Amino acid sequence: MSFSTFCRNGAGTDAFVMRCLPLPLLFFSHPAFAAGAAAGAGAWWVWPLALFVVCFFLGIVAVPAGVGGGVLFVPIVGSFFPFHLDFVRGAGLLVALASSLAAGPSLLKAGLANLRLAMPLAFGASVSAIGGAMLGLALPANVVQVALGLTILGIVVLMAVARKSEYPHVPASDPLSGMLGIHGIFRDAISGEDVNWQVHRTPLGMVLFLVIGFLGGLFGVGAGWANVPVLNLLMGVPLKVAAGTSSLILTTASSSATWYYLDNGAILPVIAVPSVIGMMIGARIGAHLLSVLNASVIRRMVIAMLFVSGVGALLKGLGIWA
């Protein structure tokens, strides 16, 4: 079977991804591999190469699963790789930042990201992200690991139960969004119709973005998993604009926390750069496979992966599993 035939066969591609995805994790979590790494034995390039491969696969599934790379990266790499959690979180922030920066320009040009909506929310998130980064680097690693495990399990629940609304009904904009001039029109490519949108509950949305930014800085997980539900379900932003604006907010919020990690020596290029490159290449392939992969199957698989890595982080933090 040629590759193009293989790709056209949706079921075959699904099965291939489902079979191949856990392989890198199983291999790298093998006791012999972990023992060698713990002793500092072996060639230095093995782990960065492993990181590249894992991030490549994470990038492929992140797009159809509708999550950012950072939320998959930190718990999985933090649980299965020998790097200290400080460096994993620093690399996770850079992965989230790079992914959102790469998508930002086209989202803005297409009207799927709204600068006027993003600016006030990103301001709050970037301030609190620095606070999260400060606390994260000050706390003992096992405390952060336990908190990360619990947060990831919370994200699993959120992903499993949260509904989405393509075009939420917003009867009237609130006074704050009216004063800030937050509204817009975008053309839906599928229906061909112009969609007018406005937002409500802006003050509560701003408060929640403070919390989201803090968690993003603390754990280095990015925050698309929380940005989109708040924008879409709480503030009433159409789903596509919510997803695009979430990415734009991340470019600023992740940036402020990344500076703090960089300034405190918590970014190692040999960990961060292969992760960013692997994730970017994987995400491009994931975007191309979007039409042939069964997104709901991939999403369920990602939820399962997050659950396993969340439990792993929790056990590691509690000292039950090394």
Add this chain to the structure above:
Amino acid sequence: MGLKDAGQYEKEQLRYAAWLHWSTLLGFLTLIGTFVAYVFGILPARIPLERLPQVWNLPADKYLEVTGMPKGWAWIGMLGSGDLASFLGIAILSGCSIFCILAVMPVYAKRRDWIYLVLCALEIVILVSAASGLLSGRH
């Protein structure tokens, strides 16, 4: 899908997008170029690559202490070292938002959109403070 934001705010959005595109491209190219020079030994590393597995499991502060790697912005004067040169790409990517916000501020000023102009100024203060190390107590 095309940008149809009632035309009113189109200019700032497109300007922001253009600056984001070019600064991100510059950051990625620098990141990849310096990293290739680092791992292939074109630029010598301050910490030998073979030694990294012994230190990458240490907390960040302990890692700095053990390796003697520079803190804050001290790396900017040591770009001849491969491991520190890689920070240049990371710094450009982290600074993209600063360039973009600075680029749209004149649009807000011309429109007398004072709320967003102040918001931009505050965001710049936050990002520059984070970048400068002011918040790390190492200024």
